[in-house]
Amino acid sequence: MDCRRGSSSGTRAAGRTRGTRCWPSRKTSPATLKASSRRCRWKGVTCSNQTSHVLELDLSYGMLAGQTSSSLLSLEHLEHLDFSYNDLLSGHDGRFPEFLFSFKNLRYLALSKLSFASRVPVQLGNLSTLEYLDLTYADFLPGEVPPQLGNLSSLRYLGLASRYLYSTDISWLVRLHQLEYLDMGGINLSTIDNWLHVVNMIPSLKSLSLGNCSLPRANQSLTHINLTKLEMLELSMNYFGHPIASSWFWNITSIQVLELSSTYLYGHFPDALGRMTSLSRLGFQKNGNSATMAVDLKKLCELIYLSLDGSLSSGNITEFIEKLPRRSSSKLYNLSLNDNNMTGIMPQVMGNLTSLIALSLSNNSISGSISPGLQNFTSLEELFLSSNNLSGQIRLLPRGLEILDVSMNFLSGHLHFGAPNIKVLILSSNKITGPIPEKFCELQYLRDLDLSNNSFAGELPICSSMPYLHSLLLSNNKFSGKFPSLIQNLSNLTLLDLSWNKFDGTLPIWIGDLTNLRFLDLSHNMLNGDIPGNITHLRQLQLLNLSFNNISGSIPQSLSNLTAMTKIHMPGPTPTGPDWYTGWINNEFLEILSAVTKHQQHKYGPQSILYIVGIDLSVNHLTGGIPDEMTSLDGLRYLNLSKNCLSGNIPNNIGGMELVESVDFSWNNLSGEIPASLSDLKFLSVLDLSYNNLSGRITSGRQLETVYDNNPTMYDGNTNLCGPPLQRNCSSGNSDPEHGSDKASGENSESLFFYFGLVSGFAVGLLGVLCALLLKKP
Structure with a gap:
């Protein structure tokens, strides 16, 4: 026996309420388990109090793998078997x-x-x-749902949701007279037009989930509705494309949960919605902004969740809120009306919404100011008002607020903090002025701060510790002073963007101690001095942008330490990831970071930020050569060293940077030949080597030819380069850099002699004229 205590899986299983359980070891056979006198004390095993027969075996979430022995048959009295979320059952x-x-x-x-x-x-x-059968998202080979499941006449729960199954006939469902829960989400039912008539013959149904089933329509007519016990109806992600009011379910007043997202129903909501007094949750998101809501919802006193994101064609925010339940005991905790073309002035009094935990009104045309009355919303934790026309100053906020996004408005004035427990604060793209107040340091739970694109000024406050701060975005403001010492104490910082400010002085040596940094953008400031060598200690770094400063000295040599810029260690574009990434995904930041790549500035949001792997040191005063170690960064996508004073050769192994898409070495003093390995860069789409001292025959290759076609100036200003695609033939002597240099030197000497003679002759002539005038004087 192996009692794995303290693991996350064990915790989840132990949280269940039936029986006393312990995980059996994989080496413990079921026969031994049956014979053991202690088997009924194991987690995962439940026995009869009278006979000690094993009745229940629950190994769900056990992280178990391997094969299952047929000796399980010795548990002949088994009534309950749960192997969910394992890799255990396959023979x-x-x-x-x-x-x-x-x-x-x-x-x-x-x-x-x-x-x-x-x-x-x-x-x-x-x-x-069987009374309960759950095969939800079990991966079977593609095929049809077996109609033999209709023989399970005692079934109350049937979970079949799948990505690979289909059915052309679901009439077998009518034999399940006791069925209460049916989930066929994801199963292709596109050929079944009578699906509603079938489920209508199961009056015991309480929960029906048919999301993403390719159902053709939901406007069938029923002479009699038998689904009087239906409490949950999920029809999302079926393209119905007919008027909302024509749907069959509006008169089922027992419905508590109604999910209709991405169904593209349109037109007016029917008045019957206002009579669905049991309704607690209505999800109607992403329906193409083609619906209108004029229904009075005041009687929906059980409503706790209402989301209409991206579905309404228009509306007035004040009028809409007046239609919501007005009782002081309102249960509504989540109201989401994003992307709905709503207008009107932000209501200053919303006493009927004080139970709200989350309020989302982003991407509308709502004007006015943020109501001071919001501080009375003692339960409010999340407030999303971005991309509206709000103005005025941010007043006192609810003390329990944890997330505030008011970006892309016209808010002004100085910043005030009234929410000590705030975790995410997004104020970007407004007109907020003044310094960051000292009370900023009291926000000990702050995780993400975005003040970019405002008019903040002055120096940052000095805080002793902000242990949870992961992202700090202050770009495009008027901050000034030395590199902020506040940052030294932000040990968990992942993203730092101070670009487009007026910071000066040198980069501190301790910047190499911020080992969790992944994105560092200090561009467009007035920083000077050398790049600290220990910046290469930032092994997690994906983006290093120091462009448009006054930085001098050489490029650090130990660039191979930046292992996050290599293919082996670079993060992948997965939908889930570490906390620093999933936090941005969940908060849906509009634009996290900008970077200049391929000669253009690109904005990166949470879905694409993992693709940013680059170094930009352009427009500085760097000297010395390009370190050969830079070519070991084979995960790098963007490299810009342009407009410096770099000399020496381009590293011969530059072709080892396999994923690079954009390389800009223009406006330096690089010399020598173009490495042949450049032709190995299969993903290269932008290359600029212009205005250097490069010489010799240009490297050929199909990829380089395509790049040249898109940027014919990529070799300009290198007079000693020759061969296609240039019109300079190497056979004429241009391929010999020494003779070419001597020739140019000779030509320059002849020109200099000509101009010297011309100036000398002019001077002698002028002197003669002056002398003649003097002699004519009396």
């Missing part, structure tokens, strides 16, 4: 283990999120005592 060939069909007393079978190299077995229909 030696990956097929569904057929011995499971022999459990004649089984009432509960949960196999969700498992993988099988077979189709859904028809033999499941033989488990006649």
Whole structure:
């Protein structure tokens, strides 16, 4: 026996309420488990109090893998079997283990999120005592849902949601007379037009989930509605494309949860919505801004969640809020009306919404000021008002507020902090002025701060510690002074953007101690001095941008330490990731970072920020050569060293930077030949080597030819380069840099002699004229 205590999986399983359980070891056979006198004290095992027979085996979330032995059959009294979220069940060939069909007393079978190299077995229909069958998102081979499941006449719960299954006939469902929960989400039902008539013949249904099933429509007519017990209806992600009011479900007053997102229903909501007094949740997002809401919702006193994002064609915010439940005991905790073309003045009194936990009104045309009355919303934790026409000053905020996004408005005045527990504060793209107040240091829970694109000025306050701060974006303001010492104490900082300010002085040596930094943008300031060598200690760094400063000295040599810029260690573009990334995803920051790549400035949001892997040291006073170690950064996508005073050769191994897309070495003093390995860069789309002292024959290659076609000036200003695509033939002597240099020197000497003679002759002539005038004087 292996009692794995303290693991996350064990915790989740132990949190369940039935019986006393312990994880059996993979080496413990079921026969041994049955014979053990202590088996009923193991987590994951529940026994009968009378007979000590094993009735329940729950190994869900156990992170178990391997094969399952048929000796499980010795548990002949088993009623409950749960292997969900494991990789345990697959037999030696990956097929569904057929011995499971022999459990004649089984009432509960949960196999969700498992993988099988077979189709859904028809033999499941033989488990006649089953009341609960959950195959949700178990990966079976593509195929049809077996109609034999209709033999499970005692079934109350059926979870079949899948990405690979389909059905052309669901009439077998009508034999499940006791079915209360049905989830067929993701199953292709596109050929079944009578699906509603089938489910209408299951009056016991309480929950129906048919999201993303390619259902053709929801405007069928029913002579009689039998679904009087229906509490949850999920039809999202089916393209219906007909008027909302024509849908069949509006008169089912028992519905508590109604999900209709991405169905592209349009037109007016019917008045019947106002009579659905049991409704607690309405999700109607992403429906093409083609619906209108004029229904009075005051009687929906159970409503706790209302989201209409991207669905309304227009509306007035004040009028809409007046239609919501007005009782002081209103339960509404989440109101989301983003992207709805709403107008009107932000209501100053919203007493009927004081129960709100989250309020989202972003990307509308709402004007006015942020109501001071919001400080009375004691439960409010999240407030999203970005991309509106709000003006005035940010007043006192609710003390419990944790997330505030008011970016892209016209807010002004000085900044005041009234929410000590704030975690995310986004005030970018407004007209806020003045310094950051000292009270900023009291925001000990702050995780993300974005004050970019405002008119803040002065120096940053000095804070002893802000342990949770991950991102600090202060770009495009008027901050000044030396490099902020505040940053030295931000040990968890991941993203730092101080670009487009007036910071001066040198980069501190301690910048190399910020080992969690992934994005560092200090461009467009007045920084000077050398780049600290220990900046290469930032092994997690993906972006280093020091462009448009007065930095001098050489490029640090130990660039190979920047391992996040290599293919092996660079992060992948996964939808989930470490906390610093998923936090941005969840908060849906509009634009996190900007970077100049391929001669253009690009904005990066949370979905694309992982693709930023680059170094930009352009427009400084750097000297010395390009370090050979730079070519070891084979995950680098963008490299810009232009407009410096760099000399020496381009590293021969530059072709090792396999993923690089843009390279700019223009306006330096680089010499020598162009390395042949440049032609190995298969992803290269921008190359600029102009205005250097490069010589010799130009490297050929199909990729370089394409790059040249897009930028014919990429070799300009290098008079000793020759060969295609230039019109300068190497056979004429241009390929010999020494003779070419001597020739140019001779030509320069002859020109100098000519101009010297011309000036000398002019001077002698002028002197003669002056003398003649003097002699004529009396």
